[in-house]
Amino acid sequence: MTLEQAKQVAAYRAVDEFVTNNCIFGVGSGSTVVYAVQRLAERVDVENLKVTCVPTSFQAKQLIHKYNLTLGELDTHPNIDVTIDGADEVDSKMNLIKGGGGCLLQEKIIASCSKKLIVIADYTKDSVTLGDHYKKGIPVEVIPMAYVPIKNKITTLFGGDVKLRNAIAKAGPVVTDNGNFILDWLFPNNSFDWEEVNTIIKLIPGVVETGLFINMCHKAYFGQPEGTVSERCAL
Numbered sequence: 001m002t003l004e005q006a007k008q009v010a011a012y013r014a015v016d017e018f019v020t021n022n023c024i025f026g027v028g029s030g031s032t033v034v035y036a037v038q039r040l041a042e043r044v045d046v047e048n049l050k051v052t053c054v055p056t057s058f059q060a061k062q063l064i065h066k067y068n069l070t071l072g073e074l075d076t077h078p079n080i081d082v083t084i085d086g087a088d089e090v091d092s093k094m095n096l097i098k099g100g101g102g103c104l105l106q107e108k109i110i111a112s113c114s115k116k117l118i119v120i121a122d123y124t125k126d127s128v129t130l131g132d133h134y135k136k137g138i139p140v141e142v143i144p145m146a147y148v149p150i151k152n153k154i155t156t157l158f159g160g161d162v163k164l165r166n167a168i169a170k171a172g173p174v175v176t177d178n179g180n181f182i183l184d185w186l187f188p189n190n191s192f193d194w195e196e197v198n199t200i201i202k203l204i205p206g207v208v209e210t211g212l213f214i215n216m217c218h219k220a221y222f223g224q225p226e227g228t229v230s231e232r233c234a235l
């Protein structure tokens, strides 16, 4: 089974277990979520479900349009029943690193408005501690004019290295859906109290949001190499 198939089985399982008629559904971002939207579209079609979809990114909005799903927004649907989203890493305490694809801010806002945040991922995202597998660091979305002082403050406070994320098909930095930059903090060890780290980084002026999702995830599904799906629930 390929990694893509592992993502797909996790996504299908989550949509089948958590999407119900008349629900308000938060649509996450990234490559795994594509399978969740495909499965949702199938179920809406076959079961005639009524589901309103609130996107977490421009990509998610495009997916909602592509599959002819009903688009909602926080102005009209501020209380979301369930959000299904991907993650770059999930630790044994259900802390997440998100934002590898640059979409963390709207994802965290939507997750904070959701009764349940469900993560879907392939088996490579399943870790004991953050940093075991994901080596690209913790994404931090920042106001562009402040990226240098924020970079310096994070390394002074916690060590490691901080890199401004560069775009691939564009010269210069990645610009998020919100017009901001992304810093990736390559933390020096994995013995941090992530809740404390998250709070301290968020208090640096110019930081908009971090990719640390602490105490937000209700359940995670990991597609396995042999085609099964393992689950982890929050305590």
Ligand SMILES: O=C[C@H](O)[C@H](O)[C@H](O)COP(=O)(O)O
Residues within 6 Å of the ligand: 028, 029, 030, 031, 032, 033, 085, 086, 087, 088, 098, 099, 100, 101, 102, 103, 104, 107
């Ligand atoms: O910025 C991107 C999001 O946080 C994604 O949900 C995360 O990077 C996981 O993406 P993928 O499903 O492509 O591994």
